Amino acid sequence: MDNASFIIQQLINAIFLGSIYSLIALGYTMVYGIIELINFAHGELFTAGAFIGIIVLAALQNMGFVETHFVLTLILVFGMAMAYVAVLGVAIEHVAYKPLRKASRLAAILSALGMSIFLSNGMMLSQGVSDRAYPAIFGLKGFSILDARIAYGQIFIIILSLVLMVALNMFVNWTKLGKAMRATAQNQTMARMLGIDIDRTIRVTFMIGPALGAAAGVMVGMYYGSVRFDMGFIYMIKAFAAAILGGIGSIPGAVLGGIIIGGVEVLWSAFLPSEWKDVTTFVVLILVLYLRPSGILGEHVSESRV
């Protein structure tokens, strides 16, 4: 393997990992932007999405549906996982966060942590403690650029993440509901005075964020080939770091943060001693926060929200 192929391969690895982190980070950043809550249960929603995906995919495979309707299969798997987790997200908001909206922020964070533990253990009991193998639908096939390999599954995942990110950005910036979300994020009291249904806006946020997490869960399961009840934890840490790095509350910031975290992780391991990978990732986070406390693309926090 020559140097050029090596660098291309490591860049592919970095972009792939980064786009998954970005997609998960979006869920954190959206929820934080609206109600200033770190939704610790987001990692579990991501895992739940992966499990729904495996269940739907296994069912379709048993029916012999995958071979005949490949595209429809993908739409069904992603659609059902995202829809289910969207409903789950709204339900969590209703039972765990809504009653605490006026309570101290600490109470809401504890509630989120509790929800995370509850969901994780619930999945352990219902789905078992061991790895579940994901039905291989992409296989490991791909093509080469010089000596660098890229799998078809990876291309599909990178494109789908891009589509979802662009769609989210369009939704937030160009639709009425998106406008309501931005208004709620800026100033809840003022938005309410102007006739925006705050409850509805928050509900929509808790549908979209978890649905994106679910899509990332299905992607991870499909590409890496296995799902386990606790796999959300490590992704939660990395995506959370990505969201903060990019500026929590900022949608382009989450995407940028995800790419940076994925990039640092991969490129550090590529050229320097791999045991320092995680240390470096978080040193980068600390450095950025030291220089720009609100993150790379984070906005200055207005008086009313402090």
Add this chain to the structure above:
Amino acid sequence: MKKVGILMLCLMMVMGFHGTVLAKTLKIGTLSPLTGPYAQDGTDILQGAKTAVAVFEKAGGVPGYDKIEVIPGDSACDGGKATMAANKLINSGVSGVVGAYCSSATIPASVPLNQANIIQITPASTHTDVTARGFKQIFRMPPRDDVQAWSTVKFLEDGLKIKTLALIDDRQTYTVGLTENITKFAKENNKIKIVALEHITPADKDFTAVLTKLKKLNPDVIYMGVYQPEGSLMVRQAKALGIKAKMLSEDAVFHPKFIEVGGKAAEGTFLTFAKAPDTPERKDFEKTYMEMWKVETVGSYGYYAYDAAMILLEAIKKAGTTDTDKVVDVLRGTAWNGVTGEIKFDEKGDRKLAHIIWIVKDGKFVPYWDPLTEKYF
């Protein structure tokens, strides 16, 4: 009314006391990761021990006891949690403990067990230090790390006859022990060049950065010093990256799940694991286990845990007491016959058990090469 209440209380106290006198229970504990990434192996260990108790009770149990109870402890592959679980088992009055799984949990947990003088038989931990600290009441079922590393290097030098080797570990006590010993033996013999030693983080899913690095170095063999979940992911990613090097791994990856998740990418992977004796006892055990737990395969550590619990109970029965020193003498002085072969402990509490090399072929683990005889199966 108050008097009646007090009377009831007295009655309950007496009856409760009465009950314990009548039903004498022998308690044995297990320590294994029931939560976290290694919960599959941990569950196998608990189920193996429970199977042994069920079989043993059916065959008559221990004279003087009506019931044998298994008290599970969750060691979570974590030193602190394992020590806590060990203390809990001590307080509940167990006569012996089967566990733990990760060496990094077994070693800390063995300290309170040693102080309380309670027998501990690990069905999985292979780090040399487990039995090297002069504890009299600790025993080990699988072969030691240095034995495993020796078999590995022997296979690479005389079986595969390779020139270059790259090592990966996940920086845990067990895996670091292996890569250190392999490096040591390889340097002594000076036949193989170690071109890289890379580290990954347990529970990560993406190892492409490290694997790409190794692809560039192009070693003949990549050694995966990891546990099964990471092992499955690693062989898949190596295949996707087009890595041609042969993959070699160890007993923590030797689990049916490795093949299930790894799929086609697992084919051709070499693994070191103890030889599986082809005896009717082993087949009977497999049948009982699969019926009891409604599973299609027996996890690798289920066998060791079954043997560990079985010889513990047999030794208590033979000694006629739960007195630790006497049971230890029986355990050490007897040659047992288990589903993992003959069990005869040496001074340290280790068995004379060697590894063989296995290969994944057509979705199954198949014996491949024997380092002692240097012959193919």
